[in-house]
Amino acid sequence: MLGQVVETGFAAKTAMKARVTVTLKSGILDPQGKAIEGALRSLGLAGVSSVRQGKVFDIEIEGGDPAQAEALLKQAADKLLANTVIENYRVDVLG
């Protein structure tokens, strides 16, 4: 009986994975990126010409509709995950 309840609950719930990537807009000074760039050079890793740092959010979404998930995550990015004065974002619904 218990097993049946758990299984039904699980089967009814579909989930998708998605990733929101937030990066600084071009032209916005990124002192942290610059510091990382300097540290990479000091490690002797030749060939690194520039570093810009950003953020990645891995998010699980209830439901199975990718279009709906993308719309939801765009809202999440506009409202909180990114500050669109200085940052761009990209939403990838991975399915």
Add this chain to the structure above:
Amino acid sequence: MKAAVLVFPGINRERDMARTLRLVSGREPAMVWHADKDLPAGTDLVVIPGGFSYGDYLRCGALAARSPIMEAVRSHAGNGGLVLGVCNGFQILCEAGLLPGVLMRNENLRFICRDVYLRVERSDTPFTRGYNAGQVVRVPVAHGEGNYIADGATIAKLEGEGRVLFRYSSPDGMIDPNWNHNGAINAIAGIVNEGGNVLGMMPHPENHVEAAIGPTDGRGLFAGLVEVLDRAA
């Protein structure tokens, strides 16, 4: 003056602020928890103090700006009510969209904690009537993200409308990159919104108000507010 000081998890300057408000106005401010939905009835000044709300997670001030009490602050400001945000409070006001722009990492990547000099740009505002235009005041800063930036159009608008109230300067009031410790555009230390009733500033005027401790240059800001609000009451 009926001041309300907002308290968020991770804020640590709220008691300094409350002490200064009590000292200068003679009245105890209300301490208002971030999860509350309303400001105390009759609040005429909302103060968002400094600290590290939510541990500066995501971006400085980003999570506090979306907390329940901020809706009440938004409507208070919308009705012309006075709002003062200091340090993290300035960051929260920017994240809430009540002030334009962003406070970025200090140009030298260091947390800077020391006294700085500010040139007061105008005295005809509720926040600066306790000073003269052009006066230089000495107040402390303590921040890692105080480097103000905004897009060119926003900066032009702020400057054109005289909305920069404080700039980092030399002791004799010269604007010079050597005295702009965090690299802010146009040495901007404090700005007001379009209505002139919301001020955000990185330095801490509340920490320089008692002669027993040191300089008292911060007192003018609070004394000016008391004068405006007690006259209105």
